[in-house]
Amino acid sequence: MRSRVLIALGSAVLALSMTACGGEGAGGGGDTAGEDPADLSIGVSMPTQTSERWIADGTSVKEKLEAKGYQVDLQYAGDDIPTQSQQIDQMITQGADVLIVAAIDGTALSGQLQAAASANIPVISYDRLIRDSPNVDFYVSFDNYKVGVAQAEALLVGLGLRNADGSKGAANGPFNVELFAGSLDDNNAHFFFDGAMDTLEPFLDDGTLLVKSGQTDIEQVAILRWQQETAQRRMEDLLTSSYNDGSQVDGVLSPYDGLSRGIITALQNAGYGRSGADMAVVTGQDAEVASVKLINDGVQHSTVFKDTRLLAEQAVLAAEAFLEDTEPQANDTTTYENGVKVVPSYLLPVQTVYKEDIQTALIDSGYLTAEEVASGQAEG
Numbered sequence: 303m304r305s306r307v308l309i310a311l312g313s314a315v316l317a318l319s320m321t322a323c324g325g326e327g328a329g330g331g332g333d334t335a336g337e338d339p340a341d342l343s344i345g346v347s348m349p350t351q352t353s354e355r356w357i358a359d360g361t362s363v364k365e366k367l368e369a370k371g372y373q374v375d376l377q378y379a380g381d382d383i384p385t386q387s388q389q390i391d392q393m394i395t396q397g398a399d400v401l402i403v404a405a406i407d408g409t410a411l412s413g414q415l416q417a418a419a420s421a422n423i424p425v426i427s428y429d430r431l432i433r434d435s436p437n438v439d440f441y442v443s444f445d446n447y448k449v450g451v452a453q454a455e456a457l458l459v460g461l462g463l464r465n466a467d468g469s470k471g472a473a474n475g476p477f478n479v480e481l482f483a484g485s486l487d488d489n490n491a492h493f494f495f496d497g498a499m500d501t502l503e504p505f506l507d508d509g510t511l512l513v514k515s516g517q518t519d520i521e522q523v524a525i526l527r528w529q530q531e532t533a534q535r536r537m538e539d540l541l542t543s544s545y546n547d548g549s550q551v552d553g554v555l556s557p558y559d560g561l562s563r564g565i566i567t568a569l570q571n572a573g574y575g576r577s578g579a580d581m582a583v584v585t586g587q588d589a590e591v592a593s594v595k596l597i598n599d600g601v602q603h604s605t606v607f608k609d610t611r612l613l614a615e616q617a618v619l620a621a622e623a624f625l626e627d628t629e630p631q632a633n634d635t636t637t638y639e640n641g642v643k644v645v646p647s648y649l650l651p652v653q654t655v656y657k658e659d660i661q662t663a664l665i666d667s668g669y670l671t672a673e674e675v676a677s678g679q680a681e682g
């Protein structure tokens with residue numbers, strides 16, 4: 303039943319897009335080489351505007367495509383899966399020539415991708431791999447396993463077990479740590495957690511690191527939709543349930559700055575970092591301005607910087623390649639198996655940012671201004 307509905311939807315979409323383009327190359331994908339960019343349109347579907355990084359991603363992709371003369375339909379889905387599905391359906395019926403999609407739930411878009419394939423529209427999976435579909439044509443992202451490794455290494459550095467150059471640090475432990483992961487429906491959350499756990503495992507195995515809550519499986523520590531409030535609540539619950547005996551949390555593995563801020567609020571409300579008390583070492587990701595200010599103020603320990611401008615550039619190169627009826631250039635053709643096939647990928651490097659790196663990595667590179675870092679607020 304479901305597949306028949308999908309086939310019907312696919313044909314309807316195809317019929318509509320053919321009408322929209324009058325049988326020419328423009329509209330509905332395929333055979334677009336040599337077209338005037340002004341006649342080509344790219345649908346860009348982003349998950350949410352509650353996180354700065356997705357706003358930066360959307361803006362960069364749109365600006366870079368428009369600078370090349372393409373039409374761009376940029377939509378944000380408010381972290382709501384049906385909204386994202388509808389927005390993509392609409393991009394297809396309106397005759398998009400390429401789709402760039404950062405999925406909310408990586409497994410929820412097979413129907414949309416089938417419709418796109420039926421209409422010959424190439425799909426670029428943006429940062430988060432779309433799973434369980436043969437119709438993902440290319441993937442642009444960062445080295446997500448290394449993000450997790452970087453987060454775990456930063457935690458070890460913060461606790462003094464390692465020096466920043468990887469050598470053994472002055473501290474011996476044992477230390478109490480708690481672990482957080484991202485949303486289970488986001489493929490990246492698993493890569494981050496795997497990279498982190500592979501790095502922390504020897505320290506957990508020999509007792510240098512203790513997880514007092516006992517929660518070490520990704521299912522136990524995941525935060526649905528990467529919500530800051532959910533992370534704050536989980537940290538509050540952990541403090542009440544596992545640290546009500548006078549013991550301290552020394553470090554928290556956090557995979558995203560938004561979660562880190564929730565975790566930090568919970569810790570501060572419990573007295574950490576207040577009146578001379580120590581703050582736990584809290585990691586992060588994305589170099590969000592509010593967190594960079596916290597790092598600058600010595601509250602959050604670190605973040606992992608992923609330059610979304612470079613990611614946008616790769617997405618634009620991939621879109622252009624498809625519009626010229628060629629294949630985008632991949633630098634990884636083995637890692638990202640989506641449940642149906644290995645998706646050719648272009649992966650970018652990542653960089654750990656401690657307080658002393660803010661100037662060179664973020665300000666000198668023009669990613670943030672000194673004023674933004676000082677105020678913790680993004681400029682309009």
Ligand code: BGC
Pocket residue numbers: 353355429430484488490491528557558559587588608
């Ligand atoms: C991205 C991270 C981001 C997270 C929450 C992940 O898919 O790779 O950069 O922190 O989603 O938005």
